[in-house]
Amino acid sequence: MKLYRSHVLVCGGTGCHSSGSAGIIDAFQAELKKHNLEDEIKLVSTGCFGLCAVGPVVVVYPEGAFYSGIKAEDVPRIVEEHLLKGRIVNDLLYHDHAKAEDVVSTLDEVEFYKKQKRMALRNCGVINPEKIEEYIAFDGYKALARVLTEMTPMDVINEIKASGLRGRGGAGFPTGLKWEFARKAPGDKKYVCCNADEGDPGAFMDRSLLEGDPHSILEAMAIAGYAIGSDQGYIYVRAEYPIAVKRLTIAIEQAKELGLLGKNIFGTDFSFDIELRLGAGAFVCGEETALMRSIEGKRGEPTPRPPFPAVKGVFAKPTLLNNVETYANIPQIILNGAEWFSQVGTEKSKGTKVFALGGKINNTGLVEVPMGTTLREIIYDIGGGIPNGKKFKAAQTGGPSGGCIPAEHLDTPIDYDSLAKIGSMMGSGGLIVMDEDNCMVDIARFFLDFTVDESCGKCPPCRIGTKRMLELLDKITSGNGEEGDIEKLEELGNNIKASALCGLGQTAPNPVLSTIMYFRDEYEAHIKEKRCPAGVCRNLLRYVISSDLCRGCGLCTKVCPVSAISGERKAPHIIDPDKCIKCGACAEKCPFHAITKG
Amino acid sequence: MKSIQELEQIKQRTLQEVNLRKDRKGTRVVVGMATCGIAAGARPVLLAFVEEVQKRNLQDITVTQTGCVGVCRLEPIVEVYKPGEEKVTYVKLTPEKAKRIVAEHIVNGQVVTEYTIGAAEK
Ligand SMILES: Cc1cc2nc3c(=O)[nH]c(=O)nc-3n(C[C@H](O)[C@H](O)[C@H](O)COP(=O)(O)O)c2cc1C
Ligand code: SF4
Numbered sequence: 001m002k003l004y005r006s007h008v009l010v011c012g013g014t015g016c017h018s019s020g021s022a023g024i025i026d027a028f029q030a031e032l033k034k035h036n037l038e039d040e041i042k043l044v045s046t047g048c049f050g051l052c053a054v055g056p057v058v059v060v061y062p063e064g065a066f067y068s069g070i071k072a073e074d075v076p077r078i079v080e081e082h083l084l085k086g087r088i089v090n091d092l093l094y095h096d097h098a099k100a101e102d103v104v105s106t107l108d109e110v111e112f113y114k115k116q117k118r119m120a121l122r123n124c125g126v127i128n129p130e131k132i133e134e135y136i137a138f139d140g141y142k143a144l145a146r147v148l149t150e151m152t153p154m155d156v157i158n159e160i161k162a163s164g165l166r167g168r169g170g171a172g173f174p175t176g177l178k179w180e181f182a183r184k185a186p187g188d189k190k191y192v193c194c195n196a197d198e199g200d201p202g203a204f205m206d207r208s209l210l211e212g213d214p215h216s217i218l219e220a221m222a223i224a225g226y227a228i229g230s231d232q233g234y235i236y237v238r239a240e241y242p243i244a245v246k247r248l249t250i251a252i253e254q255a256k257e258l259g260l261l262g263k264n265i266f267g268t269d270f271s272f273d274i275e276l277r278l279g280a281g282a283f284v285c286g287e288e289t290a291l292m293r294s295i296e297g298k299r300g301e302p303t304p305r306p307p308f309p310a311v312k313g314v315f316a317k318p319t320l321l322n323n324v325e326t327y328a329n330i331p332q333i334i335l336n337g338a339e340w341f342s343q344v345g346t347e348k349s350k351g352t353k354v355f356a357l358g359g360k361i362n363n364t365g366l367v368e369v370p371m372g373t374t375l376r377e378i379i380y381d382i383g384g385g386i387p388n389g390k391k392f393k394a395a396q397t398g399g400p401s402g403g404c405i406p407a408e409h410l411d412t413p414i415d416y417d418s419l420a421k422i423g424s425m426m427g428s429g430g431l432i433v434m435d436e437d438n439c440m441v442d443i444a445r446f447f448l449d450f451t452v453d454e455s456c457g458k459c460p461p462c463r464i465g466t467k468r469m470l471e472l473l474d475k476i477t478s479g480n481g482e483e484g485d486i487e488k489l490e491e492l493g494n495n496i497k498a499s500a501l502c503g504l505g506q507t508a509p510n511p512v513l514s515t516i517m518y519f520r521d522e523y524e525a526h527i528k529e530k531r532c533p534a535g536v537c538r539n540l541l542r543y544v545i546s547s548d549l550c551r552g553c554g555l556c557t558k559v560c561p562v563s564a565i566s567g568e569r570k571a572p573h574i575i576d577p578d579k580c581i582k583c584g585a586c587a588e589k590c591p592f593h594a595i596t597k598g
Numbered sequence: 599m600k601s602i603q604e605l606e607q608i609k610q611r612t613l614q615e616v617n618l619r620k621d622r623k624g625t626r627v628v629v630g631m632a633t634c635g636i637a638a639g640a641r642p643v644l645l646a647f648v649e650e651v652q653k654r655n656l657q658d659i660t661v662t663q664t665g666c667v668g669v670c671r672l673e674p675i676v677e678v679y680k681p682g683e684e685k686v687t688y689v690k691l692t693p694e695k696a697k698r699i700v701a702e703h704i705v706n707g708q709v710v711t712e713y714t715i716g717a718a719e720k
């Protein structure tokens with residue numbers, strides 16, 4: 001095997017892929033060839049580095065130089081200056097706004113990474129996910145080897161139990177206990193499934209894991225197979241994740257070739273195979289019973305529990321279902337021990353959690369933090385704060401099943417129980433930040449609109465109830481809200497939570513209930529004063545010209561597309577609210593800032 | 599896969615390839631590769647270092663380049679940093695001299711005094 005003096009890692013995750021990283025890889029190939037450096041410098045396409053906001057990202061080792069926002073045109077300079085002459089190209093390096101001197105940097109100096117702890121994501125952005133040898137070089141499949149040759153299935157289950165690992169798919173069920181149920185369930189044939197459906201809007205943790213480190217999932221599923229007594233695994237992944245599907249396919253092939261999947265693994269009598277099942281992207285198919293129906297080739301509709309999957313799952317056989325990130329932690333726990341894992345985190349939530357940071361935040365991207373990190377640390381220290389000097393208003397965790405967290409709870413440690421206590425939930429890891437320009441009623445409407453769309457329609461509370469709630473929200477945001485509507489929303493919401501068949505319906509009212517809990521005044525402003533305090537809801541929006549500030553220049557009359565503005569030259573103008581379509585063009589144009597949302 | 603030994607073999611084979619990304623301790627060999635260095639023949643010297651390190655299957659060694667060190671008349675210049683030791687600067691290197699430095703200094707810990715900047719400046 002060749003020794004290279006330098007490695008160029010180009011992020012090939014979906015984020016950077018769509019900002020042009022494929023062109024960058026081509027450009028590197030051409031430039032390295034031109035300078036005859038192909039044999040000295042290794043080009044690696046990796047998974048996500050996490051800092052998607054500044055992608056495409058390129059890291060050059062051994063220096064660890066961290067280049068961001070790279071375009072194909074920049075590549076000749078990096079090759080000629082850095083790779084040939086050894087001079088780091090300073091102006092292409094990542095600039096860290098969190099730091100005073102503003103020039104950085106090598107990877108480990110970047111503020112974004114400092115408070116993070118990369119356990120699940122340990123290999124993402126480090127290895128080439130399409131090469132099984134690189135995974136093996138970073139201790140890959142060693143946990144499987146240990147499990148098969150040194151541990152009994154119960155040893156494995158006890159180790160996972162002792163680690164305190166809880167499911168990362170949303171509900172936070174203790175993983176070891178789930179494995180034990182599946183092991184103890186009677187049955188000759190059992191299945192191990194991986195939930196890679198990831199349907200929350202704004203979430204991409206599992207996608208990045210599958211793209212950056214697919215083998216860790218395969219290895220963990222084989223370990224689970226050994227623990228519960230199964231020889232067949234299914235990964236349920238959405239077809240909208242083409243890169244993840246491709247890398248998983250390659251990974252399964254390579255593992256089979258080396259005999260790490262298949263018959264008699266490591267010379268033992270344990271055999272295990274994994275197949276992919278592609279989902280068509282219905283949110284409800286992430287729910288465990290619907291997912292298993294879909295794997296069987298049936299319509300993805302939830303079924304009542306019990307029976308639980310551990311007893312009667314895929315093809316009516318005992319089935320273990322875990323989330324992608326849950327699995328990603330397993331090999332590490334086996335290799336380093338339960339105690340190593342349980343040292344990180346809080347009393348009841350161990351280890352780390354990966355979040356997809358989005359919305360009004362400077363560093364959108366993927367972060368992994370120890371459980372118990374506060375929201376404030378994630379948003380300000382890692383996320384770099386709110387853009388344009390705006391004020392933080394709330395953060396939504398748990399996507400359409402979760403709730404919002406207002407500023408007064410910024411110092412809440414993020415773990416399963418603390419989040420539940422303040423009316424939100426951990427969820428699968430979507431974290432959307434909102435600032436003063438977001439209307440909370442509108443946000444609740446957005447999430448409910450999503451769940452109404454995604455409801456499978458099987459049970460009336462969800463099918464009809466959420467629709468009624470959405471109608472009430474539509475009424476409020478369009479300025480027709482009445483006294484008593486808030487109470488109706490609360491009553492409906494609580495009833496749906498109590499009576500819907502599956503988790504989708506049971507959690508759908510959460511965004512509405514939690515915004516009512518923390519931002520009732522905004523709802524009231526919409527209803528009583530017909531006013532949207534954030535200036536988002538169009539029907540409640542009014543543009544007004546301040547007669548004190550207006551100099552009568554007439555610019556606004558020229559930009560208004562519907563001629564709603566009139567007035568004498570050099571005298572204050574007025575807007576006709578009946579004609580105005582609230583496009584805001586006048587406010588943008590006014591040189592005296594005389595036009596505001598009223 | 600029949601045994602853990604097999605897995606270990608793949609790991610060892612690939613480790614050298616990925617070591618660069620793992621931790622950056624160990625010995626660093628830094629070759630001056632500005633225009634002056636390249637003109638004086640720094641590239642063959644750099645390649646010789648890489649080749650020797652590979653041939654001997656040495657771990658924890660990185661070979662990198664840097665810009666102009668400032669004494670262009672003494673190029674090709676190479677600096678060797680061993681953990682916990684003073685930096686050693688070698689000058690006017692050739693691929694043959696590079697091989698000797700790997701064998702005597704990097705592997706056996708004996709600085710090749712006659713190639714150092716101190717000796718050249720006497
Ligand atoms: C509507 C709905 C959507 C869900 N979507 C996902 C999903 O995309 N990924 C996931 O891992 N779990 C999802 N879940 C949770 C799963 O039902 C299940 O609890 C989880 O996969 C179990 O794995 P864990 O114990 O490792 O978390 C969803 C649940 C509901 C009710
Ligand atoms: S709660 Fe909604 S998604 Fe779940 S079964 Fe009922 S209708 Fe379908």
